[in-house]
Amino acid sequence: MSDTRSPEAQANAMPLTGRAREACAVLPAAVRAEGETVIEVLRLLGCDDETCASALWFSLRKHMPAAAEEAAKHWAPTLRRLVEGQGEAEKVWALHAQRGPASGAEGLRRLLLAIIRDLRVVFVLLARQLAAMRTAMSLPEDERRELAQLTSDIHAPLANRLGIWQLKWELEDLAFRYLEPETYRRIARLLDERRSELAARRDGLAAGLAAASSHLARVLLIEDEYALAMTRAELDWLDATIGQLDDGTLIWDTATLAATRGRSAVSGDGP
Helix, strand or coil: CCCCCCHHHHHHHCHHHHHHHHHHHHCCHHHHHHHHHHHHHHHHCCCCHHHHHHHHHHHHHHHCHHHHHHHHCCCCHHHHHHHHHHHHHHHHHHHHHHHCCCCCHHHHHHHHHHHCCCCHHHHHHHHHHHHHHHCHHHCCHHHHHHHHHHHHHHHHHHHHHHCCHHHHHHHHHHHHHHHCHHHHHHHHHHHHHHHHHHHHHHHHHHHHHHHHCCCCCHHHHHHHHHHHHHHHHHHHHHHHHHHHHHHCCCCCCHHHHHHHHHHHHHHCCCC
């Protein structure tokens, strides 16, 4: 649910985040922008002020540790635990990079949950990964694929485990785009081609009906009206499908497809 309060009211309601944001003013613009995206996602998840602030403090500690050192002396124990938990997660990311794609991913997810002492850290990790994935197209291809593989192996399954479906869908969709770019582009291209065909058919049918209706009774045009209505309906459906593809709510990750094929084989419905 979106926050309808004024920016001033939101700032007053989140004093810890406000102080962290002021401290992060020394960071590069791109890092600050990613931090704001993280905060936006955390707010949508209903996370508290301390959780949001911890995300910013961790960014400051990571990029400019000296600048965060003095502020850390005044952190409450719970805030310190949140920031340190994000640091502990970095060890899991390093292990994933060493082991390679999908190797022991379930074990790494369990390790992550075992070393984190505050579940709120997981929400920060998911929000940060989503923010990174949204801008991953600007990365070199090898870094983008590595980020996508980590997302597919660790973050998307964690979002699924926590029941955060919107994050799960978007994380899986973005990971699929970067891990299977040719397949993704082919599907998008086929949908766009179909949409162009439908739009041309709709326009032709509409023009023909407009011209014929001036001298023919409507009963003689029912079939054409039906064809136009069906074309418009398919076009609306296709627009919605393309929109879901673009915003990440239409996903077909490999695990889901494999499970579906498995169920079809058992039931005898498959090819």
